[in-house]
Amino acid sequence: MGVLTSLSGALGACSRRRPAEKSSSPVCPVSGRAGVCPVSGKATPAPSAPAKRAPEQPRVEAPSPEAVARAAEHKERGNVHFKKNELEQALEAYAEALVLTKRDPTLWLNRSIVNRQLKNWEDAR
Helix, strand or coil: CHHHHHHHHHHHHHHCCCCCCCCCCCCCCCCCCCCECCCCCCECCCCCCCCCCCCCCCCCCCCCHHHHHHHHHHHHHHHHHHHCCCHHHHHHHHHHHHHHCCCCHHHHHHHHHHHHHCCCCCCCC
16 A cells, blocks of 8 residues: 555656646657657657738727717717617617727627617627
8 A cells, every 4th residue: 555655646746747838849748848758759749830820900090089079979869769769770870880980899789789679680790
C-alpha cells in the first residue's frame, strides 16, 4: 500500500502543474519545452503556417450631430406609431432613422420588434 500511496501522490503532483505558456515555437505537449519530447523521443513538429487574421471590417463613420438629431426625431415618430399600433408607419420611421445612423442598437431592436409583430420573420433578425 505504501508504494501505491506514494505513486498516486507523485501523479497528483504532476496534474497540478500550471499549463505551459503558449509560445511561437513548437513545444512538447508533455514537458512544455521546445525540441525533443522526453517521452516519445520525437522532435516537436514545426509550427504550421502563421495564423490567419480575420479580415478587417470596414469602418463605419460616425454620423454628424445633425443626422443623429434627425434620426432621434424619426425614432420618436416610430415610437408614437408603435404605441398606436400603426406598425407599418413605425417600421418606416425606424428605417428612415437607420439610414441616418446605423450605430444605434435601439433602432435595430425596435425595427426587429415591429417586424416580429408583422410576422416578417426574415426581416426580424
